[in-house]
Amino acid sequence: MSPTSAALVTGAARGIGRLAARRLAAEGIAVALLGRSPDGVRALHEELAAGGARSVPVVADVTDPEAVRAAVAEAEAALGPLDLVLNNAGLIDAAEVPFWEADQDQWWAVVETNLRGPANVDRAVLPGMVARGRGRIVNVSSGFAVEAFPDYSAYSTSKTALLRLTDTIAGPLAAKGVYVFDISPGALETDMTAGMAMFAGKTDWYSPDRFLDALVAVAEGRLDALAGRFLHAGKDDLDALATRAAELADHDARRLHLRPYGPDDPQQ
Template sequence: MTATALVTGAGRGIGRAVAERLADEGIAVALLGRSPSSVADVHADLTRSGARATAVVADVTDPRAVSRAVREAEAALGPLDLVVNNAGLIDAKEVPFWEADFAQWWDVVETNLRGPANIDRAVLPGMVARRHGRIVNLGSGFAVGPDPHYSAYSVSKGALMRLTDTIAAPLAEHGVYVFDISPGAVATDMTAAMDMFEGKTDWYDIDLFLDAVVAVAHGRLDALSGRFLHAGKDDLGALAARAAELAESDARRLHLRPYGPDDPQR
């Protein structure tokens, strides 16, 4: 049973929507933001509605700040059952890698990869010890179909998918499950500001992603731990029903495609 959750980047967009939906499910929510003001509004709204919520502050790229925020969240709400790694950045401009502002390029990679890694390192010892926990890493189709104009985002999400894949099997032995789930292109301030989406009207329904997070929270997708899932496209219930079949293959995992039966990497 999921009683408590931590959501990063919870002040707006997908993070806020996730926090609100989890609270509607009766789950106590720790709202993590980079500053007190970034999560103040959602914290006030949730507490006014009677939800159990607490606000914690950290730059997710700072491991000490993350560890402190996790301790504060657990002191307020109890041991964390679920983490949703939502905090993220996108490339500032649609330019090739060699023309990008390199400092901003690394900010994107650090936020999108080091951030979840720091959070996971802070929560996993407790989850493993309790033999209970679930983590959702916010994935992206850019990880498997990279866009050269968004090289930092593509690289960071590809690496995050590999992190999910790498840690999933040993964690499952301890009753902990980790997921890489893409919401697809949903209408947020971040996506609306991307040149490639200018004039876009056919956004994915954010409720599909929220339903996926709730399914994770209730343990309905545990058999798909470590696999890439796309909330906007997949029938997650049907995929879960095929979990045994998927387990026998590299389906929805990063891997090299062999050039033929004699490929030494086959």
Template structure:
């Protein structure tokens, strides 16, 4: 019997076959949401779906590559047909550079594959999901982002560039979405032990990881609307005092904080 706080709502989670995407999908199902699961491997999606169904939730698993617009379009149609309109989109699917290397030494094809997955993927999903949200004047979009979006890193140029661009994309669409009562947020889970993160050489000696259950709880709160006041902004779940962010959301918006902005070198900077 579903007794959760999100009964009757529909979520679509990308990269739902494993890692944090799988746990997010199961966590949303436990709160009563119907869950559309999107990923590239059918068996892992089915395994996630079985766990969601154990919570009494409805769900559907759809294989698709998020970088391919046609596949995404058909996947969204399947989710909407089987479950109903999407209330909550979680753009979780992602890739990271295969090696720690300077730009001039990377595999160019793999570099662009990372950018496509991390930026074009969310674009494709939003392009398909947002029209119905706009029509209903309701919806929430969560982009799983990273602290790499905020600082340069010469070892993971594709990942850092794509995450910075994703944060900028959210910023660029925030005002137009607000006019239709749709919330977009970018949240970094921090360093959590997934196959992707654990395989990065920079984390080879890491023994203390961020909490995936905590991140799942944060995502559930996003679905509930707890962080709507931070619309269009960046949250670092592993470092932020989330209660303080919620309390200061209005001041954060007025200060135009938690967004990517060029910092002028002084009052004489023409771009100040």
């Protein structure tokens, strides 16, 4: 049985968030459905309730820390302590243009949603998780976090910064029984990706099941040894990778690094 009894999913009304909420509910986990649209999360709540699952719809813009704190409090009042958080709410650059041509307000909206959003959620849930000595947080990452995509500078910047945030907090939190993950689902066919010019005509989408299986593996505690490292659900055999966790730690693998130019590089 999963050690996770209650989870919070942000951006739950659509795309990966909706799929994740359905899968967690199917696993017997109570789910708090967070979104900006009351109608969207309420409709999903009613769907899950009709199937006998426990859920609660909560409304907040993840960039608003006070609204997030209130939503987390409402979720825990209804479902009990949150053992798992999926930071899924996100935005993408509105147009494929270089940084200096991008709409400044929209550029910052992407960064705020994708970076400040998870930070706000984490700040709201972590005190409780640390006090209880248990908890898991999954950030929806992307290949954009580890490779520069000039026409998607806001999304790339935000996902790389989120990767560094995880890298920064994962070690201290693991010592307290709380594990943080960055997991890329790969290119899934969603409303967001379908509108990206770079994916026009794409047919070889990754299956969402691999990401959902990874999320369940996190909920069950099977991937704790991989906390703090970049994982790609679409490509990685995560259970096999977990058996190599000590090797990854020895080589400091799957983390952000500045690559030295040679053995005499003072930055190595």
